[in-house]
Amino acid sequence: MECMNQPLLATSLQTAHNLRLLPDLVQNLILDLSSAVEARIKPAFDVSQISKELNAKDPTSSSTGLAYKSRIRQEPTSVTAPQWANALWSRLTNLIDDMAGACVKVYTLEKVVFLDEAMKVLESKPSTAFWAALARSLEKQIRDGAKNSTFLQQTLSSGYPRLLRLFHDFFSKIAVHTDTVYTQERQSALPFARVQQMNESVGQAFQGGARAPPSTAEGTNVARMIANELDAAKFDPLLVRSVARNAKSSLDMLLARADGLVVRDRTATLLAGPTATPQQVQNLSLATFLYQCSTRMRALEEEHSSDLYAILRPSVVDMTETYGRIIDPLLAAIKSESSGVIAKLHREVARSADPLSDMGGSSVYVKELTEKLAFVKTEILARLAIEEVARDWPLKIVRHVLRAFVLHVSIVKPLDETRKLRLTGDMTELEFSLGAFISEGKSRHSSGGLDAIGSEYRALRALRPLLFLETARLAEPNATKGLPPLVVLHHILVRAPIPLPHALHGWQASEYVRWVEEHTEEEALTLIDGGLTHWEKTSETEGRDPEAEYLLLARNVLANARA
Template sequence: MSPVADDAAAPADLLDQQDFRDYSAAGFEPAAHATRLVSGDEVDISEVLGRLSYSIDFLNKRINEQVVRHYGSLLNQVNELNSTEAAMAVIRQRHQALQQSFGRIKSRLTGQYTQIQQCHQQIVRAQALNETLRQVDRFLRLVARLDVDMAAGSSEYAKTALHVFELESILAETDLSGIVAVDRERPLVAAHKDAIETHARKTLGEGLVEQGQAKVAEALQIYSNLGVMPARVKALLDGFVAGIVKEMHRALDMISLNAEMKETQQRTTSGGGVRRVNEPASAVATSNVAVWANILWTRTERLTDAIYADAVKLYLLGKVLARKRDPITHISFLDQVVELLGGDLTTLFWQAVSQNLDKELRLATKASQFLLQVLQAGYPRFMRIFHDLFTRVSLVSGSVFNESEKSSESQMPLKILSSFESAYVSRSLTRLLDTVNAAFPEKPTPGQRMTVSRDDVDKIVRTVSSELDVAKFDGHLLRLAAKNIHKALNMYTVKCEHLTPTDASAYQIGVSITGSQQLSIDILNCVAHLEASVWRLLEDFEGTAADAPLTESLNNMAKLMQNVVEPLFQSFAVEFEAVASKMHREDYASRASSQAARVPTGRSTETSVYFAELSAKLKWVAREILGRLQCDDDTREWAMSFSARVLEIVMRHASMTRPVNEQGKLRIAADMTQLEYLLNQIIGAYDLKLDADMVEAHRTLRAFRHLLFIDLAHIPNTPQLAHLSPVLVIHQILVRAHPVIPLPTQVFGWSETEYSVWLDSHTTAQALDALDKCLGFYVQDVTRRGETQYCIEYPVARSLLTLYLKQYADA
């Protein structure tokens, strides 16, 4: 083992002993170790000391052993240390010599550095002095030039402003205080600057008032040359906003409003004492509320005038700022202002106006409940004042503002005003519904009419017209008003529908009109009057937001009238059909059957017996029902529709009447002629004519009369029959073949009235199928009898029926 390894192993053996671990531990504290050894209750000090002495002796013995064992190595190390000390002594001597050389160099360099530093300071001071002298010279030259330019007058103020700005820049960049020549000129420069700014402020004010772009541009150029243009524009904007806020406060100030109200009362009151106005919500009389509101609206108009005046100035200012540019940087003046303000000039203006308007309205309405109620009740007028403002502003700004499209600057203020919208809309609906409810008596007394009168309808129309007029300037408000009107008109329609009678007496034809029928007519007349009045109002609002809601209400009214009229005339049609079906019990085949009823007018033409009853009922409907209706165009439509229906019923039964000889055909033709005369009398009361206003019905009637007398062989080739229903044509052919070819009444076991009802509920194609079955039934009967020939009517009927079936199948 090497000595080094042996040295490393010996301490390791020593450290492995338990008694020496505490002494070799890191952070060993002798005092603390000694205290721990003697701190026990039964510790023997002598024993502890003996153990320590033994340990010391043991350690000394081990050290001696190590020294003896490594004696040679230790001597070599001592010799090496001696040589190292000699080398270190030489190095130390050389280091000291180096230090002395460094000291000599340092002292020499320090002197030279001091000299250089002093020279540099002299140069810097000389340069500063030279710069100061240059600035003083420049300052004095600019002052001299400034005096010359100022003497030239205001036309040179823009150039003079550049000199002032440069002078101020010199004073700001260089400390020239204490220099007599400079200090002497400073008051003069300040005076010239004040004069220039005064001129610029006056020129800008005149330019904005007069809308003169040249003056505004001149003032802005002066401010730009002075280096204060963005700040001056900002100050101008703040001034506009401050003035508008002041005007807002003045317009909504309750104290001054009440004082002005008192003055108005004193001027208008004649005679005795004057009522004191302390609190409008409780003390102002109802008659004075309108006067108080007019004062508020007048002040609001003055407020909008002030806003408009400032807005016009601001838009002109914006246009000039956008056109002007810095000659050096080529940045527009507007961009410089936007950079300072952090936004567009006009946008910031309208934002400030909107925010302050919102704030003032909140404070004012919170302080006075009466003011809140006036603003809510007069919301359309309040809104219209601002609409007029933005209409005027749009002419200046170039934006679009109308009842349907709003400009960007108007959206925020109008949104603030809309906080009063819901209350106004609610009151508007209440007014409309109250007007409708007032028209209907809750519990009609005996003898009192159950439905509304025309005066009541006129009141409703006036209320509707008023609501539309006050809201027509704004599309959104007009839409809300129209919705309220729609609700009110629908309520009117529903109430009328509930009043409509449905008992049997409402649908019968008697000696005189029944109470239920009169009530139905009254309802129809009032609804028609309301419908016509609203249609006239709607003519002024066609294509607006009110068009759709009001049109829907009018359609509901038309539907109600149709629901009242249709059952009435359908029931009348049933009675007329019952009368027309009586012609099937008359004899149209024998010569002795000419005992016919004479026409009430004294004409010599013979008519059938049933026709007297038919004529009486027609005259009753014309007199008692149609004559009492005052529904204008609707009445004419109903008269024509009812006339066409009666004509259809009579011709249908006449086409099925059998057997008929030539004399019977003449009687049927006389019936048709007299029916035409009666129908012309009915619709003639409405300036209508059968041949002019009911052309198709008149052609059908003439074609049917012609069909009665036309030869069988000519029927397929007669063009007039194109105006007749194919069913009537086939009926006439089958009637001529009576009794060999049966009608559907015989085939299916129906009565003529039942068959007529069946025809009303089925299509023409289905009716032709039923007639085809009749021909088939006839063919089967001929085959059953063993006959080989058909009657002469069968081929004509078959050919026409085949043609009709194909025609309606293709349709």
């Protein structure tokens, strides 16, 4: 058995068979081998022997007090812990080599022995007896060692992937000589301590509760913990799937706890100022936490197989959706609030009949809008430490403000020279205010100023000359370049006695603008077209001048828009 020479072993066993000693000989060999297995496993997990071994190598240990040496014999200090760990792993590596050799010997014995005769006294095959002895001894020594030594428990738990690699080596060494293959059945479950570690990282993130909700750092820490666990288990496709399943459970727990902290009442979207409400601060912190965590989790799709990421994907998607349910209502509230402020321009431009009244000063609604945007920038955007939000939200908000402003200005009626001058002044103030707002929020990769806004900003710039454009030129595409056809149509109706759509249907100006924002351009043009047709019919019925000049201009603009 020592030399593992199969012909020599066969000759020896044949001799024992001829002497009718084979069954007893094989039984004794198996018993001796099982005892040898246990004798090799026990010292590998003996912490006191590790202590003696290291003390013997360390000449300075003799100067240490006896009481101190007695204490560290079972547990290392923070200084000696790495040496103890290295010694333990060295012992386990040697143990695996020895066990692989013993296993090969057992299977070699089975191949040459006269098994039928030997089985008369053996309770099981030699290989079965070996595996039983190996499993029993490993389980006992690991369980007892972990129970009696915190060092052993922590080292084996934190180094579980390394321990599993040793067993990988073991199975690869015996695979040539046996029919044993590493499968899910031979892989033990992920240690509870590893699972608990992921759950604890989630628990630590929420330990502050509603008063100190998790944010950027906590989201990064949770994601890093899961990513590290997956990386550590990456060498083993079975283990890494087990880690992924447990990571999903941890993420589901994270989502449940985060969802319980989200505030959904009116205080979460109230923009009264001058500071964010406590509920907004709480929600913004949670949103940042979820964003940072989900972003890192999505990056794992590039680092692992699609099958593995499929385990995590549902939780990552839920996390992204939860993040959206927090910030989307807030963005909608910002847009709604700004629209409400802009709608006040209809009262503002008509508040004085004196052409020189308050000339040169900003309108009240422009000042209010400027203050509202400053509040959003300092109290909302600043609390969302998210590059995507810092890049996209200012653009979305400014585009919405410009669309709403241009639409509202286009339906101001009546529109005399005084109101035109006031509106052009408001445009200048608004442009300055929005420029300051977007310059703070844009990312370093975006183009400068309001030019990054695109068509909405071009419409604002084109709106000034439209107010003073000759009526006959309103249908010329070159004269109204940059303006949506709907805005030009509004302005034609403002100059004409023809009622605007909202006046015809009995809507408020703000209701009409909201309707336009919620419907397609073609639907809005159809509404205008219907109003023109209604005007023509009622004019004919009532014997009223149909104002053919304005009707023709409007029809031409409609035709060009639909061409």
